[in-house]
Structures are given as C-alpha cells and as structure tokens.
Amino acid sequence: xxxxxxxxxxxxxxxxxxxxxxxxxxxxxxxxxxxxxxxxxxxxxxxxxxxxxxxxxxxxxxxxxxxxxxxxxxxxxxxxxxxxxxxxxxxxxxxxxxxxxxxxxxxxxxxxxxxxxxxxxxxxxxxxxxxxxxxxxxxxxxxxxxxxxxxxxxxxxxxxxxxxxxxxxxxxxxxxxxxxxxxxxxxxxxxxxxxxxxxxxxxxxxxxxxxxxxxxxxxxxxxxxxxxxxxxxxxxxxxxxxxxxxxxxxxxxxxxxxxxxxxxxxxxxxxxxxxxxxxxxxxxxxxxxxxxxxxxxxxxxxxxxxxxxxxxxxxxxxxxxxxxxxxxxxxxxxxxxxxxxxxxxxxxxxxxxxxxxxxxxxxxxxxxxxxxxxxxxxxxxxxxxxxxxxxxxxxxxxxxxxxxxxxxxxxxxxxxxxxxxxxxxxxxxxxxxxxxxxxxxxxxxxxxxxxxxxxxxxxxxxxxxxxxxxxxxxxxxxxxxxxxxxxxxxxxxxxxxxxxxxxxxxxxxxxxxxxxxxxxxxxxxxxxxxxxxxxxxxxxxxxxxxxxxxxxxxxxxxxxxxxxxxxxxxxxxxxxxxxxxxxxxxxxxxxxxxxxxxxxxxxxxxxxxxxxxxxxxxxxxxxxxx
Amino acid sequence: xxxxxxxxxxxxxxxxxxxxxxxxxxxxxxxxxxxxxxxxxxxxxxxxxxxxxxxxxxxxxxxxxxxxxxxxxxxxxxxxxxxxxxxxxxxxxxxxxxxxxxxxxxxxxxxxxxxxxxxxxxxxxxxxxxxxxxxxxxxxxxxxxxxxxxxxxxxxxxxxxxxxxxxxxxxxxxxxxxxxxxxxxxxxxxxxxxxxxxxxxxxxxxxxxxxxxxxxxxxxxxxxxxxxxxxxxxxxxxxxxxxxxxxxxxxxxxxxxxxxxxxxxxxxxxxxxxxxxxxxxxxxxxxxxxxxxxxxxxxxxxxxxxxxxxxxxxxxxxxxxxxxxxxxxxxxxxxxxxxxxxxxxxxxxxxxxxxxxxxxxxxxxxxxxxxxx
Numbered sequence: 001x002x003x004x005x006x007x008x009x010x011x012x013x014x015x016x017x018x019x020x021x022x023x024x025x026x027x028x029x030x031x032x033x034x035x036x037x038x039x040x041x042x043x044x045x046x047x048x049x050x051x052x053x054x055x056x057x058x059x060x061x062x063x064x065x066x067x068x069x070x071x072x073x074x075x076x077x078x079x080x081x082x083x084x085x086x087x088x089x090x091x092x093x094x095x096x097x098x099x100x101x102x103x104x105x106x107x108x109x110x111x112x113x114x115x116x117x118x119x120x121x122x123x124x125x126x127x128x129x130x131x132x133x134x135x136x137x138x139x140x141x142x143x144x145x146x147x148x149x150x151x152x153x154x155x156x157x158x159x160x161x162x163x164x165x166x167x168x169x170x171x172x173x174x175x176x177x178x179x180x181x182x183x184x185x186x187x188x189x190x191x192x193x194x195x196x197x198x199x200x201x202x203x204x205x206x207x208x209x210x211x212x213x214x215x216x217x218x219x220x221x222x223x224x225x226x227x228x229x230x231x232x233x234x235x236x237x238x239x240x241x242x243x244x245x246x247x248x249x250x251x252x253x254x255x256x257x258x259x260x261x262x263x264x265x266x267x268x269x270x271x272x273x274x275x276x277x278x279x280x281x282x283x284x285x286x287x288x289x290x291x292x293x294x295x296x297x298x299x300x301x302x303x304x305x306x307x308x309x310x311x312x313x314x315x316x317x318x319x320x321x322x323x324x325x326x327x328x329x330x331x332x333x334x335x336x337x338x339x340x341x342x343x344x345x346x347x348x349x350x351x352x353x354x355x356x357x358x359x360x361x362x363x364x365x366x367x368x369x370x371x372x373x374x375x376x377x378x379x380x381x382x383x384x385x386x387x388x389x390x391x392x393x394x395x396x397x398x399x400x401x402x403x404x405x406x407x408x409x410x411x412x413x414x415x416x417x418x419x420x421x422x423x424x425x426x427x428x429x430x431x432x433x434x435x436x437x438x439x440x441x442x443x444x445x446x447x448x449x450x451x452x453x454x455x456x457x458x459x460x461x462x463x464x465x466x467x468x469x470x471x472x473x474x475x476x477x478x479x480x481x482x483x484x485x486x487x488x489x490x491x492x493x494x495x496x497x498x499x500x501x502x503x504x505x506x507x508x509x510x511x512x513x514x515x516x517x518x519x520x521x522x523x524x525x526x527x528x529x530x531x532x533x534x535x536x537x538x539x540x541x542x543x544x545x546x547x548x549x550x551x552x553x554x555x556x557x558x559x560x561x562x563x564x565x566x567x568x569x570x571x572x573x574x575x576x577x578x579x580x581x582x583x584x585x586x587x588x589x590x591x592x593x594x595x596x597x598x599x600x601x602x603x604x605x606x607x608x609x610x611x612x613x614x615x616x617x618x619x620x621x622x623x624x625x626x
Numbered sequence: 627x628x629x630x631x632x633x634x635x636x637x638x639x640x641x642x643x644x645x646x647x648x649x650x651x652x653x654x655x656x657x658x659x660x661x662x663x664x665x666x667x668x669x670x671x672x673x674x675x676x677x678x679x680x681x682x683x684x685x686x687x688x689x690x691x692x693x694x695x696x697x698x699x700x701x702x703x704x705x706x707x708x709x710x711x712x713x714x715x716x717x718x719x720x721x722x723x724x725x726x727x728x729x730x731x732x733x734x735x736x737x738x739x740x741x742x743x744x745x746x747x748x749x750x751x752x753x754x755x756x757x758x759x760x761x762x763x764x765x766x767x768x769x770x771x772x773x774x775x776x777x778x779x780x781x782x783x784x785x786x787x788x789x790x791x792x793x794x795x796x797x798x799x800x801x802x803x804x805x806x807x808x809x810x811x812x813x814x815x816x817x818x819x820x821x822x823x824x825x826x827x828x829x830x831x832x833x834x835x836x837x838x839x840x841x842x843x844x845x846x847x848x849x850x851x852x853x854x855x856x857x858x859x860x861x862x863x864x865x866x867x868x869x870x871x872x873x874x875x876x877x878x879x880x881x882x883x884x885x886x887x888x889x890x891x892x893x894x895x896x897x898x899x900x901x902x903x904x905x906x907x908x909x910x911x912x913x914x915x916x917x918x919x920x921x922x923x924x925x926x927x928x929x930x931x932x933x934x935x936x937x938x939x940x941x942x943x944x945x946x947x948x949x950x951x952x953x954x955x956x957x958x959x960x961x962x963x964x965x966x967x968x969x970x971x972x973x974x975x976x977x978x979x980x981x982x983x984x985x986x987x988x989x990x991x992x993x994x995x996x997x998x999x
Contacts, residue, residue, distance in 0.1 A: 015937070022937075036961075055882055
C-alpha cells in the first residue's frame with residue numbers, strides 16, 4: 001500500500017516544500033542572529049561605559065598602607081611609646097566555607113574567648129570591603145603563633161598577620177602624660193580621613209598620643225592593586241608610599257617623672273615640673289595612674305569598670321583637670337598683685353593677730369597660727385605664711401585687681417599648648433558670681449580668695465606654670481610637652497614665647513619676691529625651713545588646702561579626722577633661685593602637712609640639678625641627648 | 627580578476643577529487659576556520675594552558691576522523707540503520723536511569739568496560755532527527771495529523787528520559803532537533819501557530835516539573851541582581867566581561883574579567899564572553915560569521931539533497947547546530963536563562979565535539995554521495 005502510494009508521490013513538490021522550509025529556516029536564523037548582534041551592540045557599545053566601570057571595580061582595589069607611627073622620646077632620648085611587632089589571627093570571611101567548622105577547628109588549637117568571638121561577629125556584620133580580613137585574636141603568644149601556623153594550611157580563610165602595635169614600656173607613671181592609643185571607633189573615624197585609617201589599628205586617644213595624632217600617624221600610603229576574583233593581589237598598578245609618622249621629642253624627663261610618681265607614695269596627688277627657661281614640662285604626674293597598654297589591646301569590660309569605679313580615680317588626670325584650692329601657694333602672687341596695684345609695700349608694717357575681722361564684731365577669719373605673728377611686713381608674710389596679712393590685703397584690693405592680676409599668670413583659663421582636656425580652674429570675679437549665683441561679690445569672698453581658698457580653684461598645671469613665670473621673673477611661657485617634632489622645633493599657634501612677659505610696675509619686685517621665697521627655706525621661722533642644707537638656693541612656698549571648712553572655733557585635729565578629710569598639702573618651688581632650671585608644683589591629696597610636697601620637691605631638685613637619683617632609676621636614663 | 631579567482635575557488639571546491647573522498651571542502655573549510663578561532667580563544671580562556679589546548683586539539687582530531695569516516699558512509703545505510711539506532715539509544719537512556727553514573731546530582735553517563743564513559747543523550751541529538759527523517763522518508767509530505775502525532779510521540783519518549791536524568795538543556799535540544807525535522811517535513815503553519823499559542827501553558831507545566839536548581843536558574847535569569855554573589859554571579863560577570871570589551875576588545879590575553887577569574891566557566895560554557903572581552907564586538911561578529919558560513923553551507927546541503935531523508939536530516943542537524951550557538955550566546959549575554967549548553971566547536975569539552983563533528987560527517991556524506999546528474 002505504502003509502496004503504491006509512493007509511486008504517486010510528487011517528489012518535485014516535496015523537494016520544493018522542504019526547500020521552502022529551508023529558506024524559512026534561513027530567515028529564522030538570520031533574525032535570531034540579528035537579535036544576538038543587537039544584544040552584543042547593546043552591551044558592548046551602548047552600555048560599554050557601565051560595564052567598563054564594573055570590570056575595573058572588580059579588578060582594581062585600593063589598598064591602604066598604614067604608616068609606622070612616630071615614636072615618643074623623653075628629653076634624653078628614651079623611648080616612651082614604642083612600636084612592637086605582634087602577630088594577630090585574622091579571618092577573611094569570604095574564604096571560610098563553614099564558620100561552625102572553623103570555630104571547632106580553631107578552638108582545638110588555641111583558646112579563643114567568647115568575647116573575642118562576639119567581637120568578631122560584630123565586626124563581621126559591619127560594612128567592610130569584600131575579602132578584607134577581620135582580626136579574631138590579636139597579640140598571639142609565640143606558642144599560639146607556632147600552633148596556629150602549623151595548622152594554617154587546613155584552615156581556609158585564616159591567616160596570621162604581623163602588625164605593629166603600640167607599647168608603653170614604663171606603664172602607669174606615664175599614662176597621664178603620654179596618653180594612649182586605642183582601637184579606632186566609629187566616632188574617631190568622623191574626625192579623620194577614613195581612607196587613610198583603613199589599614200590602621202590604632203588612633204591616639206588621650207595625652208600626647210591624642211594631641212599629636214596627625215604628626216605621629218604620618219601619611220598613609222596607597223596602592224592600587226589588581227586583584228583576582230578570590231581577592232588575591234595579582235599586580236600593583238600604582239603605589240604611593242606611606243610617610244612614617246614623625247617622632248616626638250618631649251621636654252619630659254622620664255627619670256624625674258618616675259621619681260616624682262614614686263615619691264608621692266601611697267598618696268593621691270600630682271606633681272608638675274616645668275623648665276622656666278622654655279616652659280617645657282619636665283614631669284607631669286597624676287597619681288594613681290594606670291597601665292596604658294591595657295587600652296591598646298582593647299580593655300576588657302571588667303578591667304575598665306575596675307578602673308572607673310576605683311575611689312582613687314586612676315583615670316582622672318589630676319595634673320590637668322584636678323581643681324584644687326591653691327591655698328597659701330597663691331600668696332606670692334597675691335603679694336605681687338598688692339604691690340602692683342599699690343595696696344601693699346615692702347616696708348609697711350602690719351600687726352598680725354590670730355585672726356582677722358572685716359568689721360569689728362564680724363566674723364573672725366583665723367590665722368593658721370592661733371597666737372598670731374606679731375609685727376610683720378610683706379616679706380615676713382611670705383616667710384611665715386601669714387594668713388591675716390592676706391585677708392586684709394585681699395579685702396583692701398577687692399576681687400577685680402586680684403582677678404586681673406592673677407589671670408596674667410594663667411589662672412582661670414586653659415593655657416596648655418599641646419595637651420587636650422585641661423580644666424581652666426576657677427578665677428572668680430564679680431561677673432562670675434553674678435552669673436553663677438546671682439549674688440554680688442562680698443568682701444568676705446575676697447578675704448577667702450586672699451589665701452587661695454573660697455571660690456578659687458586651680459589645676460596643678462596652672463599653679464606650676466604660674467610658679468615657672470615667677471621663677472623666670474615674669475617670663476611667662478605657656479606650658480608645653482613637645483620640644484621637637486621630627487627634626488624640627490615644635491611650633492605652636494598663639495605661642496608668644498618671651499614676648500608674653502608679665503611686666504610689673506616695679507620690675508625689682510620679682511627679685512624681692514624670689515628673695516622672700518628663698519627665706520621661706522632659709523629663715524628660722526620659714527615654713528619650709530626643713531629644706532635647708534642644700535648646695536643651691538631653693539625658693540618656695542608651702543600651702544595647706546582645706547578640704548572642708550572648720551567652724552570658727554573648731555580646732556583642726558588630724559588625729560581625729562578621717563584621712564580623706566585631711567588637708568591637701570601643697571608646695572611650689574624652684575631652684576636654683578638665682579637662675580632657675582626647674583620649677584615644681586606638688587600636691588599630696590589629704591597629705592596633711594606641707595612637709596611632704598616640700599621634701600618631694602627638694603628631692604626632685606637634687607635629682608634634676610645634680611643627678612642625685614637613687615641608682616634604681618638608671619634604666620630610665622636614656623641615651624643622652626642626641 | 628577577483629571574479630576569476632572566485633571561479634577558480636569554486637572549481638577547486640567542486641573538484642571531483644574531493645567528491646571521491648567524500649569531503650565537502652566548503653564545509654570543512656568553514657569548520658576549520660571556526661575551530662582555529664576557537665582554539666585561539668581557548669588558549670586565553672584557559673589561562674594560557676597549553677596542555678588544555680592540546681587536549682582540545684586531540685579531541686578535534688578524533689572528531690575530524692569520526693567526521694571523515696561517517697562521510698564515507700552512504701546516506702542510504704544511515705537511513706536503514708536509523709530505527710534500530712533509535713531503539714538502541716532509547717534502551718541505553720533507560721539504562722542510564724537505572725545504572726548510570728553521574729555528577730552534581732544528575733545521571734548522564736554510562737560506564738563502559740575499560741573506564742570509558744559516554745553519554746547516550748548526546749548521541750540522541752543525532753539519532754533523533756535521523757529517526758524523524760526516516761519516518762518521513764517513505765511517506766508523502768506534508769505529514770498528516772496522525773503522522774504528526776506519531777512523530778511527536780517519537781520525540782517525546784527520549785526527551786522525557788533525558789529530562790529525567792535530569793538534563794534539561796540536552797532534552798530540549800533533542801526535542802528541538804526532532805521538531806526541526808518535523809518542520810522541514812512541512813508541518814502545517816497552523817500547527818506551528820497553534821503550538822506557539824500553547825507555549826505559555828507548556829511553560830507552566832514545565833515549571834511544575836522542573837527541579838529547584840532549574841527553577842533557580844530561571845529566576846536568576848529574570849533578575850540576576852537579586853543574588854549577585856550567588857546564582858547571579860555568573861551572568862553578571864559574563865555581561866560585565868562582554869560589555870567591557872567594547873567594540874574592539876581589550877586585546878588577546880588582556881581581558882581582566884577572564885584572566886583574573888571573575889568570569890566563571892570561562893573555558894567552557896562562557897567562552898564567548900572571553901572572546902567578547904578580548905576582541906570586542908568585532909571579534910564576536912567574526913565568530914558569528916564563521917558560524918553562519920557553516921550553517922549556510924549546511925542549509926545548502928539540505929536544500930540540494932537527493933531525497934527527503936537526506937533533506938530533513940541535513941536541515942535539522944544544521945539548525946540544531948545553530949540553536950546550540952544561539953542558546954549559548956543568548957544565555958551568556960543574558961537574553962536566555964543559563965542552561966548548560968556549550969558553544970559548539972569552541973567550548974572546551976569532550977562529548978559534544980565528537981557528536982558535532984559526526985553531524986558534519988553526515989552532512990558531507992549527504993553532499994558527496996549524490997548520483998551524478
């Protein structure tokens with residue numbers, strides 16, 4: 001049947017049918033090819049720029065090359081802030097197949113605390129460039145490093161990275177002077193160039209580290225690199241080398257600093273030593289301190305709360321922020337004010353009773369000496385620290401001349417050139433009281449200010465820099481930490497240097513005042529006569545700051561009082577008196593008697609001027625000045 | 627002058643000597659052009675891996691031998707063997723489902739003694755149009771409705787077996803090769819339009835039977851940006867490679883997408899993106915021209931063939947070859963979903979080269995075994 005049918009088939013027509021279909025198919029082919037070409041035209045010509053950019057974004061990565069941080073040296077070339085290589089365990093999340101497996105594998109090799117995992121998880125969720133590694137555990141010990149290195153081959157995405165970390169070799173005595181660096185927070189990134197800090201581990205937080213962040217950091221280097229799809233760097237396209245941070249050379253004397261810190265003993269307190277010739281800070285001590293290295297690693301919550309909750313306030317920088325009544329250490333300045341404004345003279349005699357009254361029958365302002373000092377003059381008032389003399393002087397002057405005169409010595413304002421966060425203390429005035437209490441200034445307020453009490457509050461740094469101005473006979477320098485930045489002398493905006501001299505109406509009063517302050521030591525009634533017997537002349541002034549007010553008739557009995565209510569013991573001094581090389585302010589909180597800071601100051605003078613340090617401070621000697 | 631050169635070339639191509647050894651010089655020539663260009667791109671796409679290029683050359687050598695051997699076989703023997711081959715391969719496909727070895731969750735290979743493996747579905751790409759052509763070889767064209775149904779049955783059976791492996795790409799190509807034969811046989815336009823209007827329903831059914839990973843591919847195709855690092859990665863990177871090549875390309879071995887491994891599967895399915903990146907639209911145009919030469923010759927062979935069997939077989943093999951190319955370039959450039967279809971004769975890989983070269987052996991046989999007129 002089919003064979004028969006076949007015989008009647010029109011082969012020609014069938015061939016033509018198929019041929020037509022072939023032509024139709026050819027048209028179909030051409031149409032589809034046109035679609036393909038149109039698609040290629042769209043991608044390669046119309047959208048070319050878009051895909052060109054995408055391809056470059058794929059392959060080109062900007063890598064930040066963090067510069068090595070500048071070192072901090074003391075005046076003798078001793079390194080106070082160093083860079084040390086550490087090894088950190090880092091993880092590149094993109095290369096990790098299974099985090100749970102990784103966690104298991106790592107835990108069997110080294111200890112990784114829960115908080116380290118937590119931190120890692122937090123940083124994992126934050127934005128970061130693909131293939132950028134995250135630190136899991138920093139500062140591996142040599143043993144941990146060795147153990148991880150052995151197993152690294154089977155831990156995909158895990159690597160050990162060598163980094164430089166900050167290290168403060170001399171710990172807590174220097175914490176408040178040098179400050180510290182810490183992990184970069186989101187807040188820190190707001191004030192710096194984020195790109196530059198991309199590869200950086202730390203940023204200066206406080207002290208010198210904080211203030212000189214820019215100089216110490218240097219300039220980040222950048223390289224444009226070509227990476228493959230797995231983030232591996234294939235070639236370098238462009239490179240800009242990092243500029244290392246500048247080294248800082250401080251005026252600070254490490255031995256003096258440590259010695260002063262140790263001499264404070266178990267007391268809380270502060271010591272500030274300044275070179276009167278330059279305004280350079282030789283020692284900046286606030287006790288207790290803390291180990292700044294804790295902050296470099298990222299302090300644990302427990303450690304931090306211990307520090308914060310300590311009643312001794314170790315994190316509080318007393319030297320810069322501690323507000324103390326300057327007490328009797330204000331008297332030399334007060335006397336100079338009286339002289340300058342014509343309210344006092346060197347010759348005028350005054351009968352000092354055991355108390356002072358503004359009005360007869362008024363409140364009795366008591367002298368520290370119940371029996372009084374008898375007939376005295378201005379010089380005697382310094383030597384014996386006669387309170388009543390200054391009560392009457394201050395009452396005569398009133399607050400305005402006091403305010404104006406003392407502010408020339410830096411009281412009541414921030415004067416530090418290169419440390420942040422200092423308090424301006426309080427130098428009261430009419431206006432201030434009006435604004436603060438909406439009350440007029442009473443004569444009694446002046447009387448209290450006359451002996452550095454009452455409303456007046458100053459920081460150790462302020463009293464020290466005022467003392468330094470006294471030592472240099474009116475050459476007022478803003479106190480400063482840095483001597484040289486890199487190889488260049490530190491320059492400060494608004495630093496007037498020697499031009500900022502305090503000019504008295506009678507410039508001879510400087511010398512006379514220094515003389516009176518020498519007699520504080522040399523006179524048989526001098527309040528610091530215990531400092532006698534040095535080869536060089538010391539000029540000084542003691543002070544005892546009341547922590548709480550005694551009632552009019554109450555007797556101060558240190559035996560009965562709790563230690564925390566004991567008076568603050570203060571001393572200002574400089575030596576050698578003729579051409580001072582060092583001026584010191586020392587305060588022992590609740591130290592009771594001013595003999596403690598006086599003795600401390602004398603030891604510092606001996607040490608600084610004649611190198612009489614106990615031998616165990618040799619490790620802080622440094623290499624000597626380069 | 628150029629006229630006479632063209633004439634001389636034509637004379638050369640039609641020389642009786644070639645006819646005697648059953649070689650169609652125009653087809654072989656354009657194939658060699660395509661293969662040569664492909665090797666050139668493969669060298670770059672493989673990361674300048676000479677060993678890989680050598681293996682590919684070896685495959686082409688084997689493929690060329692298969693091609694030349696098949697060219698010697700007169701079409702009438704092929705026709706006679708067609709139904710037996712079809713039944714045999716269908717049995718093998720069933721065998722694959724029962725005893726096959728696989729990779730990535732799919733069973734596609736049969737193990738042969740001696741450690742060899744082969745993929746029956748690959749051979750089905752040739753056997754399918756052979757079967758349809760055979761079916762129509764002793765029937766009058768155009769086909770009746772009943773014949774159409776029969777042919778659809780012949781197509782659907784192996785297609786389902788292959789889809790079940792699962793290998794959606796191959797099963798569709800096998801279906802397409804059969805349908806092309808049916809089309810060339812003169813399938814009525816009303817059926818074609820009817821089928822086209824049923825396509826949405828077919829699509830829905832297809833979606834229902836698809837595996838999750840297959841569905842994922844389609845979803846990714848529709849919106850690759852939804853998962854840029856996961857399933858969308860391939861297509862985003864291949865579009866980037868193509869687009870960044872521009873008109874003239876970045877230069878041989880200079881394609882950053884390909885050389886820095888951003889482009890996945892750059893030496894296999896996505897090799898056209900390497901070409902597009904390094905040689906630009908110009909390079910792609912030239913490659914497509916080489917394909918068109920092959921296809922044009924194939925369609926010419928089909929149109930000029932002696933009988934229905936030869937016409938349908940040659941035509942559908944050629945069109946299937948085109949579909950390969952179109953689907954591959956379409957998927958790499960993002961106008962079709964990603965199905966695992968290599969770029970014929972250019973992508974690195976074993977089985978497909980042999981089957982494609984076998985295809986052209988059949989075409990040469992058809993062209994060179996015609997009785998002299």
